[in-house]
Amino acid sequence: MTDRKMTIREMCEAFDVTPRTLRFYEAKELLFPIREGQKRLFTKRDRARLKLILRGKRFGFSLEEIRQLLDLYYMDDSQETQLRKTYTLAEKHLAEMEAQRDELNEAIAELKEQMAWGAKRLKELAPDRAAG
Amino acid sequence: MTDRKMTIREMCEAFDVTPRTLRFYEAKELLFPIREGQKRLFTKRDRARLKLILRGKRFGFSLEEIRQLLDLYYMDDSQETQLRKTYTLAEKHLAEMEAQRDELNEAIAELKEQMAWGAKRLKELAPDRAAG
DNA sequence: AGGAAAGATGACGTGAACGTAAACGTAACG
DNA sequence: CGTTACGTTTACGTTCACGTCATCTTTCCT
Secondary structure: OOOOOEOHHHHHHHHOOOHHHHHHHHHOOOOOOEEEOOEEEEOHHHHHHHHHHHHHHHOOOOHHHHHHHHHHHOOOOOOHHHHHHHHHHHHHHHHHHHHHHHHHHHHHHHHHHHHHHHHHHHHHHOHHHOOO | OOOOOEOHHHHHHHHOOOHHHHHHHHHOOOOOOEEEOOEEEEOHHHHHHHHHHHHHHHOOOOHHHHHHHHHHHOOOOOOHHHHHHHHHHHHHHHHHHHHHHHHHHHHHHHHHHHHHHHHHHHHHHOHHHOOO
C-alpha cells in the first residue's frame, strides 16, 4: 500500500492549504493525523478525507456538515443504528446535491442566454472584434 | 405590468428572509428599493435581483461576486468598455459554474456508490427492513 | 556548539453575512 | 388618545473559517 506518511508541509503543498487550516481541521475532528513525538503525520486516509473536505467546501457545505458526511465514506464496523442514521443523512445530502445540480444547470442556461444577448449588443457596437 | 411594490414584510415572507437581510443587501448595493417617505418599497426589479442573489448564494458565490454578476442581468445602456468587462466576468463565472456542475455530478456518482455499499451492509444486518 | 528550518501550542484578530437590542417615527384602530 | 403594528436607524454581538503573531521545542546541518 502507498501509505506514505506526509508532514504538514507536504500536505500543504499537495493540497494548497495552510498549516493553520490542517490544524484547524484536526481540532474540528475532520482529520486525524498520527503523532510522531509532537509532529503530525498525515496518512492516506487523511489525504482522502481532505480531498472530500475541499470538495464539500466548493459545494457550499459547512465543515460540520462535511464532518458528518465523511462518516459515510469511512463507515467500518458501526452498529446498525449508527449506520442507518448515516445512511439517512447521506440520502438527504444526495437529494440536496441533485437539486443543486439541477438548479445549476438552469442557472447556466439562463446565464448563457444573457451572454448571447450581451454578445449581440457587443457585435452591434464593434462588429470587428465581437465576443464569441 | 405587474409592478406591485412590496413592503419589507411582504418581501420577507415571499422569499423567506429577514428584514435585516434585505436592509443589508441594500447597504451592499445589491437591491435598490424606492422610498415612500422613510419606508422601503421593493419593485419587480428588486424581486428579480433577490431571486438571483439567493440562487448565487446557494452556489457558493459571495455577495460581492453576485453583485458584479447582477450587472450582467441588468445591462442596459452601458458603454462598450463596461459591457465588455461584464461579459468577460460572466464568461469566467460560466466556466466556474460548469466546472462545479461537472464536479458535482462526479460527487453524486461517488456518493451513490458509497450508499449502495452501505445499503448492502444494512441488508446483511437486517434483511427485512433494508434501505433501498 | 551554533543557527536556521520546521513544527507545536496558545491567544488574539479578521472578513463575511447577518442577528439582536435600543430608541425612535407614524399610522391606523378601538 | 393610547397602544399596537410596522417601519426606521444606529450600533454592538455572533458564527464560521481561518489568519497572524508570539513563544517554545525539536531537528538537521556545517
